[in-house]
Amino acid sequence: MADPTASKPAAAAPAASATPAAKKQQPASKPGEVVNKSRRGLIWACIWGYLGINFLMFLRFFFPRALYEPNTVFNIGYPADFAMGIDQRYLMTNRVWVIREPDRLFVIYARCTHLGCTPEWKSAENKFKCPCHGSGYDSEGINFEGPAPRPMDRAFISLDPTGKIIVDSSRLFIDDARAGVNHFNDPGAFLSV
Template sequence: MSSASVDAPNQSDATPSKSSASIPPQPLVPLRDRLLYSDKARTQGAGTGEDRELTGDVKNRRKLVWTMVFGFIGAMTLASVKFFFPRVLFEPKTRFSIGFPGDFAMGVDTRYQAAYRIWVVRDAQGIFVLFAKCTHLGCTPDWKETDHKFKCPCHGSGFDMEGVNFEGPAPRPLDRTMVELDASGQLIVDKAMLFPYEQWGDPRARVNV
């Protein structure tokens, strides 16, 4: 009884199921080829190596790698170029010529405000130079010819032609800069040397011409 049960053919082994019979046998394909080449290239055997058609995934991966490589090279090139052009703030010179005394009429001359932040003032005694920086919080006032005063646009401080504060929150008069004549008779201004109100009498704070 026991041998009969052992020798009996297993029906399920002998008769292939309908579903497995319909799947054609697949050839063994190395994993590398499966990853690198499309089914078409493998089955048709078109060329070898790089000649064969690559799968879409591999193409995309290669594109991504090359994009990263070129991006890295581009970034490094940009960084190298920037190294030779450092971000430097070029300040205007502190010592410069403003021409001859005869170039300045009586009153306030604002020609050098934009370039050097100064006003050149001629009065009955000579020429002095005001530093155009409000003594409240450092804004640049405007010369108001009709009102005959410097008016700060930030908080309304006012200074007369001499640079003395008379309205608004500015706590003290404007500073004057050093001014002198050079050997050729030109006026030389040096903004590195400022004279507050108490030192306006210093001979370097005015040129008597």
């Protein structure tokens, strides 16, 4: 019969009693958990990145890539507002020059008839000069040097009921000797003043 006073075998030491050196050797978490955590982080980063890009693309719809061109029909004031000669007030905004002569007023569309550059008015030389390939036009826009094949076109011009000049640069009058056409004296190509 067993002796009840006999001492029991010593119980396993509690974890709390582990030595500091042993504690150090225990990993903070299992290696598989670390890999899962970083993988989860990567997946979330991809999801948020994808959603962010889609949101930016959605916002882009509110800012369409529209090209704002000036109106082709515009009012340039009264004939008396123009002194004799070349008026460049509407060159930057509407790409036209207004030409006032003793008996008439007309509007030249500022586009070189060679390849479409915008010529410059050289007042000292009394001519329009194209900076691209050197075409020259006289003060009425008639070509006389360089590769331009014909004079610069003229825009439709009319008076509204109040006497103001309305220009329509979408309606152009051409003079092309090669084709045997000259519309510079047609109604709408000039105003008698």
